[in-house]
Amino acid sequence: MSEELVAREVAAEQAYVDRVYVQLEKSAESAKGLAREGHQRGRLGHEGGLVERDAMVFQASKRLAQLDAAHEGLVFGRLDLRPEVDDVPRYIGRLGLRDDQRDMLLIDWRAPAAAVFYQATAAEPAGVVRRRVLRAEHRTVVGVEDELLDDSVETDLPIIGEGALMAQLSRARDRSMHSIVATIQAEQDKAIRAPGKGVVSISGGPGTGKTVVALHRAAYLLYSDRRRYESGGVLVVGPSGVFMRYIERVLPSLGETAVALRSLGEVVDGVRTTRHDDPAVAEVKGSARMAELLRRTARQQAPGSPTSFKIFWRDDTVVLDRGVLGKVRRQLMSQGRRNRQLPRVTRALLDAMWRQVRGPRGREAGREAFDDEMLSHRGFLEFATDWWPPLDAPTVLGWLRDPDLLARVADGVVSVDEQQLLLKSWRHGDLSVQDVPLIDELRYALGDVPHRSEDERDLDETGLLEGGIDLKELTTVADREYAPTGRSWAPPTYRIVDDPYAHVLIDEAQDLTPMQWRMVGRRGRTASWTIVGDPAQSSWPVAAEAAEARAAALEGKEVHEFHLSTNYRNSAEIYAFAADYARRVGLDADLPDAVRRTGVAPQVVDAAAAGTDLESATRAAVAEIADQVSGTVGIVVPVARRSEVNGWLASWPERAEDAPSARASVDSSVAPSGTDRVVVLTGLDTKGLEFDGIVVVAPQEIEDESSTGRATLYVVLTRATQLLTTVE
Numbered sequence: 001m002s003e004e005l006v007a008r009e010v011a012a013e014q015a016y017v018d019r020v021y022v023q024l025e026k027s028a029e030s031a032k033g034l035a036r037e038g039h040q041r042g043r044l045g046h047e048g049g050l051v052e053r054d055a056m057v058f059q060a061s062k063r064l065a066q067l068d069a070a071h072e073g074l075v076f077g078r079l080d081l082r083p084e085v086d087d088v089p090r091y092i093g094r095l096g097l098r099d100d101q102r103d104m105l106l107i108d109w110r111a112p113a114a115a116v117f118y119q120a121t122a123a124e125p126a127g128v129v130r131r132r133v134l135r136a137e138h139r140t141v142v143g144v145e146d147e148l149l150d151d152s153v154e155t156d157l158p159i160i161g162e163g164a165l166m167a168q169l170s171r172a173r174d175r176s177m178h179s180i181v182a183t184i185q186a187e188q189d190k191a192i193r194a195p196g197k198g199v200v201s202i203s204g205g206p207g208t209g210k211t212v213v214a215l216h217r218a219a220y221l222l223y224s225d226r227r228r229y230e231s232g233g234v235l236v237v238g239p240s241g242v243f244m245r246y247i248e249r250v251l252p253s254l255g256e257t258a259v260a261l262r263s264l265g266e267v268v269d270g271v272r273t274t275r276h277d278d279p280a281v282a283e284v285k286g287s288a289r290m291a292e293l294l295r296r297t298a299r300q301q302a303p304g305s306p307t308s309f310k311i312f313w314r315d316d317t318v319v320l321d322r323g324v325l326g327k328v329r330r331q332l333m334s335q336g337r338r339n340r341q342l343p344r345v346t347r348a349l350l351d352a353m354w355r356q357v358r359g360p361r362g363r364e365a366g367r368e369a370f371d372d373e374m375l376s377h378r379g380f381l382e383f384a385t386d387w388w389p390p391l392d393a394p395t396v397l398g399w400l401r402d403p404d405l406l407a408r409v410a411d412g413v414v415s416v417d418e419q420q421l422l423l424k425s426w427r428h429g430d431l432s433v434q435d436v437p438l439i440d441e442l443r444y445a446l447g448d449v450p451h452r453s454e455d456e457r458d459l460d461e462t463g464l465l466e467g468g469i470d471l472k473e474l475t476t477v478a479d480r481e482y483a484p485t486g487r488s489w490a491p492p493t494y495r496i497v498d499d500p501y502a503h504v505l506i507d508e509a510q511d512l513t514p515m516q517w518r519m520v521g522r523r524g525r526t527a528s529w530t531i532v533g534d535p536a537q538s539s540w541p542v543a544a545e546a547a548e549a550r551a552a553a554l555e556g557k558e559v560h561e562f563h564l565s566t567n568y569r570n571s572a573e574i575y576a577f578a579a580d581y582a583r584r585v586g587l588d589a590d591l592p593d594a595v596r597r598t599g600v601a602p603q604v605v606d607a608a609a610a611g612t613d614l615e616s617a618t619r620a621a622v623a624e625i626a627d628q629v630s631g632t633v634g635i636v637v638p639v640a641r642r643s644e645v646n647g648w649l650a651s652w653p654e655r656a657e658d659a660p661s662a663r664a665s666v667d668s669s670v671a672p673s674g675t676d677r678v679v680v681l682t683g684l685d686t687k688g689l690e691f692d693g694i695v696v697v698a699p700q701e702i703e704d705e706s707s708t709g710r711a712t713l714y715v716v717l718t719r720a721t722q723l724l725t726t727v728e
Contacts, residue, residue, distance in 0.1 A: 006144075006160055013134055014141045016091065017075045020106050021139055023097050024074065073253075074139075075106060077117050078132040080157055082150065085127040092117050094254060110223040118189035125150040130157045133183065184216065185209075191562035192217045196225060198558035199529040205592040206578070206718035207569025210532045211507050211688055215247060217530055218505055219254040232502025232527070234259045237267060237520055239508045239687045241274050246689055247507075260501075264512075265433040267519055268440045276684065277432045279706030281425045284418045285434040286513025288545055291441055296409040298445035299333055302389055303399055309383045313370065315359025320352065325387070328352050337447025338391065345388040350374060390449040393442035397435065401426045437515035444522065501527045508687050509533035513540055514549035521553025529554065536582065536589035537715045539684060541707045567592040569690050574724045577602040578717035585703075585710045602724035614698065614727065615648045621695045621725045622649065626678060629722055631692035633678045636685075636716045638701040645697060646680050683712040686719050694720035697727050 038055070077092030096108035107114045120128040129150045135143040145161035184192065191213050194200045200217065202210050218236065222229045236251075238244050241263045251259050265273040277285060284290070301307075309320040320328075328348050332341040350371055357363065357370060374380045400406045403423060410419050425432065431439070504524035506512065510533035512520070531550075540546050567575050572594040582589040607617035618635070626633050637645045681689075683702045696702070696716055703709040717724065 010141050020075050073136050076134050079128055080130040082127050110220045118184045119186050120149055122149050129153050188213045192220050194560050196221055196528055199554055200560050202532045202562050204564030205590040207567035208564035208592050214505055214530045214532045215250045219256045222256050229502045230258045234503045235501045236261045236505045238263055243688045265436055268436055271436055273431045275432045277425050277434045281421045282434045286515050288514035289413050290515055293409055293413045294441045295445055305387050306383055314362035316357050316362055318353045318356045324352050339449045340447040346384050391446055393439045396442050437519040440519045503528050505530040507532045510535050510538035514545050517549035517553045536587050539708045565592050567594040569721055570594050571596055571598040573601045574720050582714050605727045617727045618697050621727050625693035625723050629692035633693040634691040635680045635695045637697045639682050683716050686716055690719055692721055693723040695725050699726050
């Protein structure tokens with residue numbers, strides 16, 4: 001194929017792309033004009049003008065954000081169809097655009113008319129003669145990749161390139177996941193365009209594109225039913241902050257920004273943590289048994305609260321002792337969550353005290369006089385407040401640092417040895433990722449402190465509250481977290497709202513503990529779901545318990561199963577090495593087919609046999625891989641060696657001179673920054689990530705770290721796209 005032909009085709013596509021960008025700029029100017037008009041409406045001097053201003057400026061801002069996000073790689077596809085289908089080429093892009101005559105200039109990749117771009121095959125061309133992918137840098141077309149799908153049609157269309165998919169798979173990796181909008185494969189497209197209701201479960205082995213397919217599905221759902229998903233919200237939950245930063249550019253690059261991205265340490269509003277507990281502790285905290293332990297804890301008397309109250313009134317000594325207070329506490333608890341009973345506490349205590357008033361002077365004065373005097377008595381009011389204080393979940397979780405209280409609520413739930421593990425973990429003071437579901441469980445068990453609403457104050461002024469209507473529970477902190485902006489609440493349903501999101505996407509779902517399933521389940525009771533996972537990669541040891549919790553979270557929802565069978569990440573040589581390990585250690589692994597060969601087999605370095613130490617062998621392996629790849633390099637280490645290995649690579653001057661970008665990031669809690677392309681991670685940190693090269697340090701130690709260490713090491717061995725070395 002002549003270079004002249006390629007240059008001519010690229011120039012022709014560049015001309016069309018230039019035309020599209022001109023129209024994009026016109027659309028941006030139109031949106032800016034709408035915003036200016038909106039601001040002018042706001043100067044009309046009446047409420048209607050302000051409402052129109054807000055609506056117009058909001059719509060204009062949203063459109064501008066979409067147009068701005070679509071700049072990079074705006075046009076990426078072209079379809080040439082059979083003449084009887086359409087004699088005009090269709091161009092596919094990140095969003096839809098029309099020209100000044102309202103003719104379609106660019107078709108949004110999510111539109112039904114674009115589906116054939118992904119679904120057509122040589123066996124079933126669906127009217128497509130040639131499928132072309134445009135490779136671009138910024139606004140410049142740098143190449144095209146063609147596939148002839150229907151050779152039964154006589155055509156003079158040139159066929160150029162090696163194929164878009166193979167070109168994409170060969171590119172160097174950087175610190176972020178990128179969209180695959182130009183190279184979505186047919187089996188992936190079926191999952192992306194699956195029905196919006198119920199649960200879409202996407203399974204498959206390593207490298208099959210589960211995560212990026214799920215993110216493209218979120219973008220597709222927002223396109224197909226924007227009002228539902230933007231107003232209700234889309235929540236994307238991933239395993240770690242490193243992972244969330246890795247994927248954070250995908251949806252904005254597809255023009256979607258109305259999505260909440262949260263790691264498991266950030267799901268609960270106001271809580272953020274990255275620290276993980278040791279595997280033995282994590283196994284206890286993640287167990288469904290913790291729900292019962294926390295339910296008991298939420299019902300305990302607050303440590304340090306008063307245990308009795310005594311007062312003389314008229315002829316009687318009125319006493320609130322442990323027995324009386326216990327009955328009052330049980331009565332209040334039977335009526336709902338603990339904090340929700342705050343408005344009823346004083347009344348319940350007064351009822352218990354009045355029953356002890358039997359003297360003639362007291363009875364003659366009556367209940368109203370008794371209540372008035374008690375409510376004016378500083379000692380009684382302080383007792384009521386101290387005996388039933390408003391509680392927050394972190395405070396109540398802190399109670400469990402008391403060995404005696406923990407032993408009381410843990411009786412028959414967790415063993416003595418497990419209690420010791422919990423006590424040791426909570427001595428850290430700061431929360432772990434495994435504590436976040438416990439906080440959420442306690443928040444739900446406690447309820448939120450009622451706040452006096454505007455409606456209640458208005459009604460109070462009119463005297464309507466005298467009839468016993470209690471509106472204090474209508475609006476609470478939890479309501480505002482669990483429900484999206486604009487959702488309203490009305491009596492008689494007084495409860496924490498559990499279904500704020502219209503769609504919930506869970507990645508690496510095989511790792512969720514039962515307690516984490518309970519946490520995310522509360523945020524998607526009425527939502528549709530996308531669940532991504534591979535059981536063979538699970539870091540949770542009790543699969544049946546997690547499956548039960550997952551079923552409870554998804555109760556009543558129809559499940560649509562999609563399985564991805566092709567490994568696009570690893571070279572065939574690397575995945576054969578990982579698959580052999582999985583078979584050898586007895587993992588029941590889903591083994592996809594790797595489509596790309598490099599001719600380079602993984603290396604196994606035995607430091608002792610080579611007459612060197614682990615540090616020297618590791619530094620040499622990292623240097624060798626960093627010299628051979630232009631993208632990212634991951635050094636995966638046992639948890640116990642993380643600081644040690646960071647130290648080895650922080651003092652790596654010989655590599656910094658030869659390859660300045662190949663410096664190790666010494667903070668493995670965050671993604672590499674600046675020019676750093678070498679990062680030190682633990683096995684669990686690598687979940688969902690990929691690198692051009694991987695160096696695995698002390699793989700046997702990684703395997704021995706936990707009961708699921710074999711699955712973790714299998715994950716590690718499948719992170720590399722080009723080069724893999726293990727150092728023992």
